[in-house]
Amino acid sequence: MSCELTHSVLHGYLDGELDAARAAEFEQHLLSCPQCVAELEAQENLRSAIQRAGLRERAPEKIRRHLEAAIGGTAEPVKTVTPIRAKPSIRPTWWLTLAAAAVFVIVLGSRFLPNLTQSRGGDEMTAAIVDAHLRSLQPGHLEDVISTDQHTVKPWFDGRIDFAPPVHDFVSDGFPLQGGRLDVVRGKTVAVLVYGRRKHIINVFIWPTNEQDTSPQQGSQLGYNWIDWRKGGMELVGISDVSAPDLTALQKLIAQ
């Protein structure tokens, strides 16, 4: 009455964990087993219901802060601003001070600051971008234009900003475009492209620069990896909780 494969191999098939020969064998079996066909459909529905429900819960910020504080030792005063490239891994307690400072200066107003094209990176810049990344992960803050179609996302930016960010979908390479938005980083309006990577989000911040092209530089702050490069009059910073190699892969695709 009940097909025994519905309770075993079907799940390996559903999860893409069967080798090619066993997968082909199971597909052959599906042609003659309505029970497995129905069960496979039910299981696919269950899976998409789980995905739609958004059950994955993010860690509260205090966990990161506690950990950073514990592993960073006692707080020390900020003495100098270390260039981002010279020392990608700054002390976390420092970072928090700088993040707070970055928020503060945005409140003060950007006219007291060098603009983005003049200040090359810097810890405040990284801090502000990590901050913007965290902000974007709040419900409803990720995208202003939700589309997987680059021809929808690209025109959306027209008229909203005075530069044209490079918008491409890399779904076949495992980085589907999910949308775009405008964000404000250190008082400047920047374009942000949102890419997916498995269950993770990658934000790519883009703004114009007059400076020369640079090869990608990587680092991590507060558990988020970032990659920063300049190409063709644009500075781009990708940031995410995906692994550094994943970020590099996306960087290569965008920079192509």
Added chain:
Amino acid sequence: MSPGFEGSDLGVLDLQERARFEQLVLPHVDAAFNLARWVLRGRNDADDVAQEALLRAYRFFRGFNGADARAWLLQIVRNACYSWLEKNRPMDLSTEFDEQLYPQSGTTPESLAIAGDDKRRLTQALEALPPRFREVLVLRELEGCSYKEIASITSMPIGSVMSALSRARQRLQQSLTQGPAAKNVEAQREL
């Protein structure tokens, strides 16, 4: 080089190691918390247990062989969760899924799709599963772990992962489609 570091109780790693920890382990803080939240069925307990597991991971980071930082961290989190349950809620570990309450019956894809739209119902159904079923579902569906990773996190033979997932999904399905109705039937029988 780094004042304050030597004075810290946790200052067991040199700067280079600490940078490596930040790069390899910190990206998985959400995964660590999420696993603890589901195994422990609540955010508050998960806060404490995940926090402690992360500090533990930091202390033992030297012993990490560098292969898969996420699986390594999640294994530590999982162990911490089970130790916590043994101490604080041993009933969670002994309660098996009550097949009487959730008899298997004709699940249709349609009924499931309707039920599945409800986050609250899915959460309840997941939380009604025994922790050992809940964890494989969370690792697979919410964290996207491979069978191999699930095997190493849960110390289960890789061959058992598929059958554990299969049983977990069937039970989840049953409680989604049968849960409240079955309870009513039981209640009526009592009368």
